[in-house]
Amino acid sequence: xxxxxASLPCSTAAFPRSSxxxxxxxxxxxxxxxxxxxxxxxxxxxxxxxxDAAFRAGLELILAGARSLRT
Numbered sequence: 267x268x269x270x271x272a273s274l275p276c277s278t279a280a281f282p283r284s285s286x287x288x289x290x291x292x293x294x295x296x297x298x299x300x301x302x303x304x305x306x307x308x309x310x311x312x313x314x315x316x317x318d319a320a321f322r323a324g325l326e327l328i329l330a331g332a333r334s335l336r337t
Contacts, residue, residue, distance in 0.1 A: 289332045296328055 300321055307317075 285332070289328075292328055292331075293325075296324060300324065 304317065
């Protein structure tokens with residue numbers, strides 16, 4: 267995990283080590299959770315463009331929170 271976190275953009279953006287770990291955990295949980303939900307949802311009920319936009323919006327929210335943790 268440390269090698270992966272070291273390769274993330276936040277590792278070079280003045281994030282304290284503890285924040286990197288939190289950012290990594292939240293990001294992985296979001297992507298995994300969204301993927302599970304995506305697989306459970308019927309594609310016809312929500313167009314692909316809306317699903318993609320919802321994913322991007324959630325990821326942007328996480329990134330905004332991560333950016334606020336900069337030292």
